[in-house]
Amino acid sequence: MFNIRLEGKLPVYEQLYNGIASLISKGELSSDDKLPAVREVAKQLGINPNTVQKSYALLEQAGLIYSIPAKGSYVASEGVKDIIKKEALKNLESALASAYNSGIERAETIIIIDRIWGAEAK
């Protein structure tokens, strides 16, 4: 159900968190859509239900989803995308400031940006 690749060295629950947040901001998951059950996701991705549970808990804590006990978890309604965007912006500013402080050059960050957004943006 979830088209999410787990890879890299970040904690699995964090990758899953980011993956779901990404699906929401891309519009592949809309307000009030039901998320697949914790056990479902666990089985499909081959990870432990507790790990999925943790990601869901963090998503709820961040206001991106809401859970109704014994019913399921749903994408939150009010301006979810904005919440995600704001959170991402905050992290970005913090990471950019740290990068600047540690002597990383402006040019280096632009290279990463072009790689991610695609250089076509020229």
Add this chain to the structure above:
Amino acid sequence: MFNIRLEGKLPVYEQLYNGIASLISKGELSSDDKLPAVREVAKQLGINPNTVQKSYALLEQAGLIYSIPAKGSYVASEGVKDIIKKEALKNLESALASAYNSGIERAETIIIIDRIWGAEAK
């Protein structure tokens, strides 16, 4: 002794961590340099010694400084700057990826970059 401004909503111990890491990567603190005592920093910045202690503990854990009880804390020796830079790069890539995923435009990130690095870099 430390020229560090504490502001914003990040935890104080985290700001202090970043501030000291920044001084190291800027070369204002070099390998072998002694850091001011925990209580010294606390008094100067008007914060609690425990908070400073926490920052120092995190810096030691990250390999940026080492502490000898009853002696003091010192900037670590082996490639400290590189450690800081690598850590910052990893955070940056992660934050940029999240930003992209959440629909932030390339132009928006450039604006932040210009604000931090200074637009003169043109």
Add this chain to the structure above:
Amino acid sequence: MFNIRLEGKLPVYEQLYNGIASLISKGELSSDDKLPAVREVAKQLGINPNTVQKSYALLEQAGLIYSIPAKGSYVASEGVKDIIKKEALKNLESALASAYNSGIERAETIIIIDRIWGAEAK
């Protein structure tokens, strides 16, 4: 709730860390189990909440538990027992090597082992 004795000269937060890790590897605490609240443990053991907080933070850092603010702390999911065992084995090998280097006799270590594991194991 926790059946843990605090004694000896190791820091309290370390004894508590070891005690909880031990409960997990003995199976008295299983994946997904909720740990008693920080304040709860503090009251029961007669120690300060901050000290418990420190132990919980170290356990989380070691990947043995995970904490969700305003929810609680839970035993981590993936192979917690293995993590504990591996860590213990590493420490053991290191300590035994140091013991050998410092001239401790084989017989002396066996005496300690018999005291801990119980000589009945014969």
Add this chain to the structure above:
Amino acid sequence: MFNIRLEGKLPVYEQLYNGIASLISKGELSSDDKLPAVREVAKQLGINPNTVQKSYALLEQAGLIYSIPAKGSYVASEGVKDIIKKEALKNLESALASAYNSGIERAETIIIIDRIWGAEAK
């Protein structure tokens, strides 16, 4: 001068600490023997002088050596071997207790012991 191999994943300063402590307990370094200068050791082992400095500081703190500024560092006189042995014993007991707690079998520890002390001890 020092016949010490640095390898494995322990911090270098810790390996150096253990190596020197081992030389002392084996009698290859005796009371009041002069240790090679920090820079000497650093050059010979290809590591940073600060790292050596840290090991020396820890050895002094542990009472194994004493340093006379501008003269050098010397192996301590009173019962150095006993100090090392006591410290090793303390670590050993702690590690064995953790091993027991985490479900490691008595037999497993004996295997390691035989490997280190040599099975000839039969």
Add this chain to the structure above:
DNA sequence: GTGGTCTAGACCACA
């Protein structure tokens, strides 16, 4: 109620 942060202040071992 819960984890997390922070202050104020004490004590310890060690140099």
Add this chain to the structure above:
DNA sequence: GTGGTCTAGACCACA
């Protein structure tokens, strides 16, 4: 004087 540990107690955001 120094790093480190600990108590007592407050406040915060969040559920």
